[in-house]
Amino acid sequence: MPSICQLPTSVINKIAAGEVIERPASVVKELLENSLDAGATRIDVVVEKGGADLIRITDNGCGISADQLTLAVASHATSKIADADDLFRVHTLGFRGEALASIAEISRLLLRSRPADCEAGAELEVVGGRHEPIRPVGCPTGTSVEVRQLFFNTPVRHKYMRTTQTEMGHLTEAVCRLALAHPCVHFSLTHGGRLIHDLPPTDDPRDRIAALCGSQIAESLIAIDSEDDQIRLHGYVANPTHSRGNNRMQYLFLNGRHIRDRSLQHALGEAYRGLLLTGRYPVCFLHLEIAPELVDVNVHPTKLEVRFQDGGRIYSQLLGSLRSKFLSTDLVARGSVPGAATDSEDEIAAATPQTSELFDWAKRQLNDPKPESGNTWSGGTGQIPPYRPVEPLQMHTVAPPTGATFPPADGATNRVDPVVGESATPAPHFAPSALQIHNRYLVVENEEGLEVIDQHALHERILYESLRDKVLSGSIESQRLLVPEPVDLAASEAAAVLENRELLSQLGVAVEPFGGETVLVSAYPAMLSNFSPHEVLQGLIEGLQTEGKQPSPRDLLDELMHMIACKAAVKYGDSLTPEEVDALLAQRHLAQDHHHCPHGRPTALVFTREQLDRQFKRV
Ligand code: ADP
Ligand code: MG
Numbered sequence: 001m002p003s004i005c006q007l008p009t010s011v012i013n014k015i016a017a018g019e020v021i022e023r024p025a026s027v028v029k030e031l032l033e034n035s036l037d038a039g040a041t042r043i044d045v046v047v048e049k050g051g052a053d054l055i056r057i058t059d060n061g062c063g064i065s066a067d068q069l070t071l072a073v074a075s076h077a078t079s080k081i082a083d084a085d086d087l088f089r090v091h092t093l094g095f096r097g098e099a100l101a102s103i104a105e106i107s108r109l110l111l112r113s114r115p116a117d118c119e120a121g122a123e124l125e126v127v128g129g130r131h132e133p134i135r136p137v138g139c140p141t142g143t144s145v146e147v148r149q150l151f152f153n154t155p156v157r158h159k160y161m162r163t164t165q166t167e168m169g170h171l172t173e174a175v176c177r178l179a180l181a182h183p184c185v186h187f188s189l190t191h192g193g194r195l196i197h198d199l200p201p202t203d204d205p206r207d208r209i210a211a212l213c214g215s216q217i218a219e220s221l222i223a224i225d226s227e228d229d230q231i232r233l234h235g236y237v238a239n240p241t242h243s244r245g246n247n248r249m250q251y252l253f254l255n256g257r258h259i260r261d262r263s264l265q266h267a268l269g270e271a272y273r274g275l276l277l278t279g280r281y282p283v284c285f286l287h288l289e290i291a292p293e294l295v296d297v298n299v300h301p302t303k304l305e306v307r308f309q310d311g312g313r314i315y316s317q318l319l320g321s322l323r324s325k326f327l328s329t330d331l332v333a334r335g336s337v338p339g340a341a342t343d344s345e346d347e348i349a350a351a352t353p354q355t356s357e358l359f360d361w362a363k364r365q366l367n368d369p370k371p372e373s374g375n376t377w378s379g380g381t382g383q384i385p386p387y388r389p390v391e392p393l394q395m396h397t398v399a400p401p402t403g404a405t406f407p408p409a410d411g412a413t414n415r416v417d418p419v420v421g422e423s424a425t426p427a428p429h430f431a432p433s434a435l436q437i438h439n440r441y442l443v444v445e446n447e448e449g450l451e452v453i454d455q456h457a458l459h460e461r462i463l464y465e466s467l468r469d470k471v472l473s474g475s476i477e478s479q480r481l482l483v484p485e486p487v488d489l490a491a492s493e494a495a496a497v498l499e500n501r502e503l504l505s506q507l508g509v510a511v512e513p514f515g516g517e518t519v520l521v522s523a524y525p526a527m528l529s530n531f532s533p534h535e536v537l538q539g540l541i542e543g544l545q546t547e548g549k550q551p552s553p554r555d556l557l558d559e560l561m562h563m564i565a566c567k568a569a570v571k572y573g574d575s576l577t578p579e580e581v582d583a584l585l586a587q588r589h590l591a592q593d594h595h596h597c598p599h600g601r602p603t604a605l606v607f608t609r610e611q612l613d614r615q616f617k618r619v
Contacts, residue, residue: 010105010129013075016103016155019301023161024051024150026169026302027103031145032178033093034100035059036256037080041201042186045175049192052150060142063115065578066122067225071133073111073126075101089292092298093257093303103147105129106154114139124207137500172196177258180251180285194328206236209285213249214234216251217242222329224286226321231290231314233321237268238283240275240596248338249283257292260304267315271322273558274464275593277600290316318568327592435583438576442585449609456572457597459584463527464565464598465591471506473562477526478508484522485533489541491517496544499536507560511537524603527568562598 012458022123028045035043048054051426064072070075073443078097087095093610103109103128114121121139151158161167169193175197179187182207189197199211221236234252234548250268252259272282296307296532308314322549435451442453470476489497494517498503501511528536543559546598570576576584588594596601613619 009075013101013105016075016098017154018157020098020102021106021150023170023176024055024167025221027051027107027147027150028171029174029178029302030094030099030103030174031055031057031147034145035061035143036178036182036185037092037094038062040142040185043188045187045189045190047168047191047234048170050164051171052161052164053148055147055150056144057372058142058144058530059316060509061138063118063141063143064113064123065112065115065118066134066136068112068355069113069122069124070131073100073104073109073124073131075201083153086444087298089298090297091255091292094135094300102146103150105149106157108148109149112137112139112146114141115145116141125521165269166276179249180205180212181253181256181258182288205285209236217249219286219521222325224321224325226317228317229436230294231317233286233288233317233360235286237271237286237325238285240272240282240600242283243272243280244283245280246469247281250281251285253285253287254286254295254297254306255292257306257618259306261306261317263311264318267318268322271319271326274598274600280600286318290314291323328503336496339343359450391422434580434581436576439573442581444585446606448606449612450605450607452607453585453604454572454597454601455574455576455584456569457601457603458588458591458594459569460592461566461597461603462584462587462591463568464561465593466527467527467561468558471557474506476506476508478510478523479526479529480510480523480535481521484512484520486514486516486518486520487534493517493541494519494604496541500544503557506557507564509536525568527562528564531567536567539567565598587611 014471016448020030024047028047032045032151035057037185038059040059042059043057043059046054047058048057076097078413080092080097081090082094100109100111105128108128109126110123110154111126112121112123112327121137121138122134123139123217124134125554141347144485151161161311172189175187179185179199181335182200186201187197187199188195196397197211202208206218206221207538217238219241220239222239223234225232225234227233248263252261252264268282268284276282281344289617290293290308296309298305298307371511375384434444436455442455444453467476494513497511497519498513504511508523508525510519510521512522519537521537524533524536531539540560540563543563570580570584595603610619
């Protein structure tokens, strides 16, 4: 039978170090947190060889008196909590009393400190857990912690250290996170004698974001601030044009602490749904301030993860604040379209804000006495409702390839585009009509140049938003069938449909069980009247039967609205009459975000005249 024995302190400390100190960046995080807890307003970080050789953090905080130095590096010794109840009202970043002891166990640590009310400072050196005698030393107010030769006595950990560059990447990120959380504190980071960051204190967090993440992101920020009696959410999110291929630029802070929280990241993704392409992630710098009693920070050794008492409420507040902010914000910005066949500098801009003015103008040109009345999507036909006819489309032939005679002999059929050809008579500006090409795209002249619109994506967006408004206000137009139609389904499909009857009724779909695997459809959305009840149901079932995780009713509803909008919209490949083209364009301003389809793809690309001029070597 094995015998049980108490482990020596040094082994306990090494085990603790194994949990908390994974790499040099972990040391930096712990020491920075200590400096912030000490009320420092300036913190300087100096490292050598990615932190493997040296990490020195100097602060101007409250300091530690000589007689407390030994306690500071003792395990489970802290000035931040005194009893178990305190664990539920932690106001500081640290509280476990383990960091200095752990670090001192696995490195050569020199702790030097002087509180403001002491004439002289004192220093304590600990080598691999072995204390040297405390010595008096002259030093400024505050604390300096020097960590040399990290992992020198834990060869396995030492072996796992990566290249200087990799370790420096992690270490810089650790500094970044705390510097973003505390813009009022001056931070500096020096590596190998080179100053990497010098971040003066600022009242405007955007200055800090600009310094650390670049001015492009900083300029695209949308401010968020919402508060209820217990939770305050504030900070910034970036315009959807500044998305990332991973979620690393999603900075969430809880009471000054950087955290990762899958649920809040999900809320963020939801808020941007339809604004970003699949696989793109929003950028954010958001702070949550919550009474410490409402959150447990003692669930993870490095406190990266926390447990909220009422996670659902925070989820809703985050999602709700962002959604309402987006509704009142013009989210359009220029962005280049990757893969577009243009010179690298020749950006194709996404649709611009002027376009909605253009279509207001277009509407006036149509001489409709009540411009708003005719263009609300009424549904019912599955076609774009006819709009007042306009002048026949002016078709312009593009200049023929070299070899053909130009100008063509038959001037009547082949007219030079009056806008492109500078010598031609200027056309009336911003002709409201558009040219449909390849039964897919609508080409429109606008103030800036030329716009190419994806007919399906635009129509889908308009229908989706209109549907969403109607579903939310409970005013969806549903078409009742004179004779309810039985639809035969597979057993699992019938079960999915009947389980979600409530949800389907919100979408205007009325279903009842009819025995066995048959369901009766007695009504479905007017918008889908071109489809049979069977087709409609089949489409919706795809959304209802998701693999794995059960989506929330809200997600499901959204998914189904996407499907309906997609089904009801004109297709890629549908030929449209000029009237239909005009009707579609005239409805464009009805969509809050007519720049992206509900899946986040752009609905239009703008080629500015300047770009065209450049490409044709006219400038
Ligand atoms: P914790 O931060 O969880 O309390 P640490 O091991 O990190 O544990 O630090 C132990 C104690 O040493 C702290 O509670 C604090 O009183 C003191 N201390 C550590 N670093 C500093 C510092 N930079 N300035 C002032 N006091 C410090
Ligand atoms: Mg600490």
